[in-house]
Ligand SMILES: Nc1ncnc2c1ncn2[C@@H]1O[C@H](COP(=O)(O)OP(=O)(O)OP(=O)(O)O)[C@@H](O)[C@H]1O
């Protein structure tokens with residue numbers, strides 16, 4: 001700008017266009033430098049992302065697999081009758097299992113001593129499970145059957161290398177000889193790892209059973225909360241923004257509202273949690289740990305995000321469109337709903353989904369209203385119970401697992417993070433698809 | 443000045459007054475944009491507003507269908523009557539007024555919808571069509587009057603914003619006439635048009651004059667001379683001179699008018 005006001009120095013006439021003069025060279029160098037900074041910034045960002053993704057995957061993938069002992073054998077009618085005829089029926093079944101296992105191991109040319117006690121240490125109460133199976137399915141007697149039995153968490157950690165031979169103190173939980181058995185079973189292909197469906201579909205367990213813990217119940221909790229957030233914050237947020245942007249008079253009062261909405265967006269989420277505790281639970285006496293209350297708190301948190309993004313996308317619609325509609329005699333409301341809102345839709349949807357994604361990952365306010373991980377013990381059986389019965393949500397569940405002392409829960413926490421990220425990614429993809437669908441480039 | 447004089451133009455027998463404005467003042471916050479304008483606009487007449495850029499032609503035009511209501515800082519004082527009714531009366535719904543007083547804006551502003559929907563929108567919301575075939579007829583008629591039918595008849599469902607600037611402006615004219623207004627306000631409708639389209643639009647304006655009052659803002663003095671029967675010259679927010687078009691162009695009373703039309707101020 002300033003160059004224009006001072007008289008420019010006389011330009012040398014007749015200079016070749018083929019050679020850059022000093023000024024041009026300087027400008028080009030500045031541009032190159034700026035581009036380099038940009039590329040460096042992107043690379044730094046990407047490397048953080050890669051680091052994050054690999055560490056999450058490396059730590060979290062084991063949560064999805066489970067170490068199992070896989071054996072196939074046939075229980076004959078005589079063996080069944082014999083076992084049922086004894087006094088200690090389950091231990092008779094254990095003995096049958098031990099003999100079948102030994103048979104299969106020695107068939108592979110390996111030689112280890114397996115006994116009933118060792119099997120119980122490695123696999124838990126196998127005999128009971130077997131008996132239950134054959135009592136319930138008597139037709140399976142005499143048929144070859146596949147058994148997949150979950151190994152104890154210590155076996156899993158031994159195989160992962162987290163538990164070494166020196167750490168095994170004989171007589172407690174595992175004995176050194178058990179590890180020989182494990183090695184032999186691995187060689188025989190009897191111990192393998194399988195996908196752990198229980199992690200996806202299960203509920204939280206007590207602190208003493210990390211192997212059985214699953215994230216399923218808290219996924220459902222998160223789902224019900226998101227339902228509440230979506231059905232409250234989208235209509236309220238969009239209606240408020242349309243009124244503020246299109247209808248409200250521009251005066252001090254609406255300015256004040258505008259400033260306060262922006263401020264709300266910056267309020268730390270834990271404040272909303274305290275508010276929810278005080279208002280919804282202590283004052284309104286809604287049940288503790290209920291996804292309904294969680295959803296209400298997160299609605300408060302999501303509203304400003306939705307209002308701000310909706311207003312921004314309404315503002316971005318050119319005023320000439322409104323003039324055009326009013327000019328042909330449309331009412332204010334017709335002009336907004338027929339012309340402005342459809343154009344603002346992609347922005348509104350994106351804002352809403354970003355708000356929902358934020359809410360999905362929010363932990364602190366949920367802990368305050370009691371939606372901690374260990375309440376996620378059972379699945380709800382319907383809409384009302386889904387909204388009102390105590391449940392947790394994915395991030396709170398992850399937090400609870402990470403805070404437990406047993407290291408095996410740590411792995412569950414990482415696995416939970418993968419599940420949470422998958423949900424967030426799905427939401428973002430939905431946002432992109434909706435955006436594409438609604439966006440009109442004309 | 444003789445070249446402005448067109449003898450073949452049908453002289454208007456001065457019709458009844460359609461719009462009567464008296465003592466109109468418009469303020470944009472502290473900016474006094476229209477200063478005490480009195481003007482009577484006749485029915486079945488084309489009235490041209492001319493004047494240098496920024497003198498308030500668009501502002502005054504927008505007063506006539508209360509489009510200025512949408513500008514928060516804009517304040518209109520004075521008295522504007524259409525068919526003897528004060529349009530700024532509390533009882534008047536501006537939405538109803540705008541159905542009666544159509545407008546073509548300075549910048550083409552088609553809806554980001556199909557060409558068909560652009561034109562059909564007004565008739566639809568005012569319930570002018572009883573059936574789909576009826577609506578198709580209205581759309582075709584409007585597009586023909588907008589002098590754009592031949593260019594778009596094969597792509598009625600293509601986006602209106604995909605047309606060229608001049609085509610968009612004619613689409614906007616078609617959109618405005620589709621609702622059958624009684625008064626048509628046109629803010630520089632031909633500024634983006636080539637001479638052929640301009641001639642078509644001028645023909646349209648002349649045809650509209652049979653039934654409507656047309657007010658047109660233009661920077662082209664030739665155009666004002668060709669299409670209008672009455673001309674108003676604005677300067678710095680004042681209505682300097684308002685008279686028969688012939689009188690303005692051949693025998694202006696005010697020296698400012700004379701220097702403007704002869705190209706000395708602008
Ligand atoms: N929306 C607005 N807000 C504030 N001031 C405005 C607004 N619109 C117009 N004005 C002011 O009002 C005055 C008249 O503007 P107007 O648009 O009526 O001029 P015009 O005669 O139509 O000019 P042009 O021939 O360039 O279109 C100008 O000084 C302009 O700055």
Ligand SMILES: [Mg+2]
Pocket residue numbers: 499500501548629
């Ligand atoms: Mg103008």
